[in-house]
Amino acid sequence: MARLSSADRREAIIHAALRVIQREGVHGATTRAIVAEADMPLASFHYAFRSRDEMISELIAYVVENEGRAATATLSGGHDIRTAVRAGLQAYFDTLSTDPSREQAMFELLHYALRTDELSELPRAQYRMYRRTAGDVLSAGAQLAGATWRLPLEDVARLLVTFISGLTLAWLADRDDAAAAKTMDFAADSISALAEVASAATSSDTGTTPNNTEQHSKENTQ
Amino acid sequence: MARLSSADRREAIIHAALRVIQREGVHGATTRAIVAEADMPLASFHYAFRSRDEMISELIAYVVENEGRAATATLSGGHDIRTAVRAGLQAYFDTLSTDPSREQAMFELLHYALRTDELSELPRAQYRMYRRTAGDVLSAGAQLAGATWRLPLEDVARLLVTFISGLTLAWLADRDDAAAAKTMDFAADSISALAEVASAATSSDTGTTPNNTEQHSKENTQ
DNA sequence: GTCTATAAGGAGATAGAC
DNA sequence: GTCTATCTCCTTATAGAC
Known part of the structure; x- marks a missing residue:
């Protein structure tokens, strides 16, 4: 293991800690377990x-910054928005x-x-990241499907995150x-009902939106 | 505190443990903290x-059995199903x-x-309880609103629990x-769209369902 | 039966040898 | 700079006095 720079060592510890947390839980991620995983002396x-x-604080900041991927890869054009949302959910679920x-x-x-005073701002950032990631996927998905969202993108993103969390x-x-x-079928129905076909014409004779029927979501009261 | 039966003592400890867990988290619920809360000697x-x-195992079983209330109380007739669902969500949120x-x-x-091997069946029971409670409320709510669910009750209940968890x-x-x-507005829209007015006639000239428009949820594929 | 006093071990953190 | 050895505190659990 030899000589590592301070930054390298911090990163090695964070990665080891993440492996331990996934294997044993946050409770099991003691300093001793982490350095054993990283093959380092305790000091x-x-x-x-x-x-x-x-x-732990740096670890959470790290995962919040670097865990915004997953669903993006599977986006592809040629589908209606309902199919695209359902496929994105399936990719996440896989x-x-x-x-x-x-x-x-x-x-x-x-x-x-x-539960930790000094870290109490991090959950907010974690959810902000979830919503941003969801928003990016929803935005790209709508574009590929030739649709637009009838609600602000961040509102649709929040609803998608709600479904995914639950x-x-x-x-x-x-x-x-x-x-x-x-649940994913229902989420795809509900979310895609918030989109409308952007370009032209009748929306049902193209065969691309066989399952989307009208739903006027109530205006948000707040 | 004097003499307590064994069962009473167990119950007193469980209640004290619950208070400590709510105040300090599961991690902070040490045997010492719990007996201090219950005003008992450590032994x-x-x-x-x-x-x-x-x-902890008995505590989880206890809360799973006894925490199925909250939303039920606010049910009242005379409302359309969307209003009833939204009110139930608000009652929970409050x-x-x-x-x-x-x-x-x-x-x-x-x-x-x-994370605990011997307790790994309890989360399943916990969610089963959530769904049963949600199902009871949805069933009563639909009856009061004169509506029926187009999906099996347990399916609607699961979707409601998904929303509430998220x-x-x-x-x-x-x-x-x-x-x-x-989020609650959207959940109320989406869930109530799964109901249909049971009794007769036109549904829009009574003024009870001003915001519910048709939505044909896609048949579940599974 | 009940509780004091203590055992036995694991935790985070560091002094001090190299 | 790096790591061994140790300090101190806190945990669950129990032995044994009352």
Whole structure:
């Protein structure tokens, strides 16, 4: 392992800590477990970080910055918006069911931060990141489908994040794939009903939106 | 405090533990903190429970059995289903924002159970209880509004629980009341669109369903 | 039966040898 | 600079006095 720069060592510790948290939970991520995972002596931890909480704080900031991917890759044109939203949800769900410990760790870190005074601003940032990521995907998806959102993008993004959070939590609790599929079907219906076809003409004779029927969402009261 | 039966002592400890968990989090609920809250000597804890995990297990089972209330009370007739659903969501949200630590504790306990082998079945029971409670409210609400659900009740209940979980988590993270209100508006629209007026006639000239327009939810694929 | 006093171990953090 | 060895505190759990 030899000589590492201070920054490298901090990053190595953060990555090791993330692996430990995914495997054992936040509770099991003791300084000893982390340095064992990173194959370092215990003292290196406090050489790199002043305290365990400082490390956790940097770790959450790190994952909040670097975990905004997943669903983006699967976007492709030629589909109506309902199909695109459903496919995006499925892509997310596939990453979830392939590696549940990742999302489980994100939840645990959120709750840990909520209970720690100095970290109490981080959950807000975490959710802001979720919404931004969702907004990016929704924006790109609408463009590819030739549609526009009837609500502000950030509102649609928040609703999508609400679905995804609820879906993830329920699936982590009961591991019911069929139930998750039903939830995703409903979410795709509800979210895509907030879009309208942007370009021209009748929307139903192109065969691209067979399942979207009219729904006038009530104006938000707030 | 004097002499308590074994069952009374267990219950006193569980209630004290719940208070500590709401105040300090699951992590802070040490045996010492709990017996201090219950005003008992430390040894009483292990006189009543074999281990801390056994107590936590009983505690989760207890809250899963006894936390199925909240929204039911506010049900009243004379409203259309959309209004009823929205009011139910608001009633839930009011209890959430009055005492956030209660729902925060429920989440923490869920994640604790997910990480503890002997407790890994409890999250499933916890969600089953959520869905049953939601189903009861939805069933009663539909009856009062003179409507029926076009999907199986348990499916609608699961979707409502998805909304509530996502809503709760987001609000705990960012405390954005206005955003929560928008989410509830959308949830009320989407859920109530799954109902249809049961009894007779035109549904729009009574003035009871001014905001519900048709939405044919796609048949579930699963 | 009940509680004081203590055992046994794990945690974060650091002094001081190299 | 780096790491071994240790300090101090706090945890769960229990032995044994009353």
